[in-house]
Amino acid sequence: MSYKNFFTALLPLVFFFFSCENGKNAQKTASELTSNKENEIIVPPFNADSAYAYVAAQTSFGPRVPNTAAHQKCALYLQNKLSGYADTVMVQEFQMRAFDGTILNGKNIIASFNPQNQKRIFLSAHWDSRPFADHDPDAANHKTPIDGANDGGSGVGVLIELARLLQIQKAKIGVDIILFDLEDYGTPEFAPRTANSENTWALGSQYWSLNPHYPNYNAQYGILLDMVGAKNAVFRMEYFSMLYAPQIVKDVWKTAATLGFSDYFLLENGSSVLDDHYFINRNSQIPTIDIIQHDSKTASGFYEHWHTLNDNLQNIDKETLNAVGQVVTQVVYQEK
Secondary structure, three states, X not given: OOOOOOOOOOOOOOHHHHOOOOHHHHOOOHHHHOOOOOOOOOOOOOXXXXXXXXXXXXXXXXXXXXXXXXXXXXXXXXXXXXXXXXXXXXXXXEEEEOOOOOEEEEEEEEEEEOOOOOOEEEEEEEOOOOOOOOOOOOHHHOOOOOOOHHHHHHHHHHHHHHHHHHHHOOOXXXXXXXXXXXXXXXXXXXXXXXXXXXXXXXXXXXXXXXXXXXXXXXXXXXXXXXXXXXXXXXXXXXXXXXXXXXXXXXXXXXXXXXXXXXXXXXXXXXXXXXXXXXXXHHHHOOOEEEEEEOOOOOOOOOOOOOOOOOOOHHHOOHHHHHHHHHHHHHHHHHXX
């Protein structure tokens, strides 16, 4: 996951999230309260064991660092897995220049469901892993690639499981799952900072937001998942998400509360995060939110094993995957 830029100026908490309906809307007749088959929302059960297995499959290739064999093998795995579930899958191949001048070969992997439906949303995560453990407590490891089980792998695992569900039970809208590449190759802590350092992160989403996989692609909104698999993770309302897409944050956090996951989705303002959603909001104007772990108890402000060699499968928690997976699945299937 990319370098995170925190701002001290946070948006005020939006207390109307769970305000009561006015009297007119609250009064419903018996016939209105009676569901019918046409309007009934059928939400298939999210399987956390399955999501965990998809995280394990990614880490089995080794660190998914661009321009490596492990990266190529994992890309093929993701493409084949999604092809078994989605109506269409395409790979957007591109090249970007890294902070040190290296030309990186990237692959954004896009799976589409109900491609003919003009009403669409997209769900995303990054699938590459960081080439540097530059926050590892042992300085000798700072130039060692990481597994990225949580930072990247967890979000992808949740989305592949959701793809499996969408193949079993179609949603009423069009859904695109976009796995972004080259997110985590940004300027490391041991390299000199430049005026362009922030733009060395999230290269795959930067490319896609300026060169969508279809000309004039549009979606009503997007949801980004980043670091959604740690034990006892909590997700606050991230600054740029609230700036660009407050209504989407409201809907997702309200859904989490309805499902009983308020201990994970906190009604608290979070810091700003320079992540894939920032460039999508800025460049494509598709309102996009970031569900991302923030931990004020750590020096980095993130997952305790962020950008260390301990970001591995042993530190992935199925209960957290289940909470995030259930919430996003409910959000998708309740769209009409």
